[in-house]
Amino acid sequence: MSATDHWERVHASREPSLLSWYQSEPEPSLGLVRAAGLPGGRVVEVGGGTSHLVDHLVADGYRVTVVDLSATAIDTTRRRLGDTGWVTWVVGDILSTSLDRHDVWHDRAVLHFLVDDSARHAYRERLLATIPAGGAAVIGTFAPDGPTTCSGLPVLRYSSTDLAAFLAPEFHLVESTTVDHETPDGRLQPFMFGRLRRP
Numbered sequence: 162m163s164a165t166d167h168w169e170r171v172h173a174s175r176e177p178s179l180l181s182w183y184q185s186e187p188e189p190s191l192g193l194v195r196a197a198g199l200p201g202g203r204v205v206e207v208g209g210g211t212s213h214l215v216d217h218l219v220a221d222g223y224r225v226t227v228v229d230l231s232a233t234a235i236d237t238t239r240r241r242l243g244d245t246g247w248v249t250w251v252v253g254d255i256l257s258t259s260l261d262r263h264d265v266w267h268d269r270a271v272l273h274f275l276v277d278d279s280a281r282h283a284y285r286e287r288l289l290a291t292i293p294a295g296g297a298a299v300i301g302t303f304a305p306d307g308p309t310t311c312s313g314l315p316v317l318r319y320s321s322t323d324l325a326a327f328l329a330p331e332f333h334l335v336e337s338t339t340v341d342h343e344t345p346d347g348r349l350q351p352f353m354f355g356r357l358r359r360p
Contacts, residue, residue, distance in 0.1 A: 164254070165230045177211035177237060182270065183345055187214040189338055190299060193356045194218065194265055196336070197297035203263040205291060207255050208270030210234035211241075219247045226263065228255050256283040260291045269301035269352075273316040281327070289331055296359050298332055300324060304339050304351035324355045332357040 162170075177183060191214060194204060201222050206215055209227035211234050218225050219242070226249040229235050235250050242248065251258060255271060266288055275281045292298060302319040303311070310316060319327075321337035337355040344350060 169231050169233055178345060182342070183211075184342070185213060187212060187217060187269075189340060189354050190214050190267060190269055190301060191217050193299040193336075193354060194223075194267055194297075195221070196356060197265055197299065197358075199264045199297065202265060203261075204265040204267055205260060205263040207266065207268035209238070210270060211237050212269070214267065214269075215248060216242060219245060223247075223265075225249070226251060226260060228253060228258060228260075230254055255287060256280060258287075260287075262293050263291050264296050266292050266296070266298040266300075268299075269354075272300055273302040273318065274311070274314055276315050276317050285328065288328070292359055294359055297335075298328065298357045298359075299354065300357070301352050301354040304353040307351040307353075319353055321353055321355050324353070325357070328357055332359050 203224045203226070204218055205226045205228060206212065207228055209215060210229045210231060215225050215227055215238065224247050227235065227238065228251040232252045235252050239250060272284060275284055288298060302324065303316055305318050305320050307318050308316065321334060325334035335356045335358050337353060339351060339353050341349040342352050
């Protein structure tokens with residue numbers, strides 16, 4: 162089964178509020194994007210799916226590009242937000258989708274699913290092609306003590322040191338934090354979030 166088919170099945174099988182990664186208040190993502198100090202800039206939300214982050218970013222005055230493999234997820238979020246000229250919707254694979262320059266790259270959903278080196282390399286190259294000097298990346302992954310699988314797929318876990326090394330030397334780690342995300346069924350999943358800057 163392709164990655165697109167897998168995520169289409171996931172999003173078609175459950176209400177967004179029942180998915181393990183659901184957050185009504187998208188923290189610490191929102192706080193870290195704001196801390197990047199690029200108000201009114203362009204944010205690309207990688208693997209945005211049905212995340213509520215885009216709602217808050219638009220309210221803050223950011224222009225947002227939401228990229229996701231699942232057309233079902235994109236359609237759900239478009240219906241929730243209604244017509245807005247502040248969001249560009251892209252159904253596609255971030256590893257092969259060319260984007261215009263953006264000021265902030267946000268990802269809480271993709272990097273930890275990339276378990277082979279070629280996919281990780283493609284991700285890194287796409288990020289570097291999208292975020293210029295002065296831009297920022299806010300990336301959340303499963304922490305070293307987090308789960309080893311999610312939605313039936315294996316994942317890679319990252320410490321802040323791992324993330325900094327992955328994006329060095331082009332990006333510098335500015336801050337990091339670990340949080341326990343509580344899933345809708347009450348399980349705790351340790352996440353690591355890093356905010357990085359491209360000098």
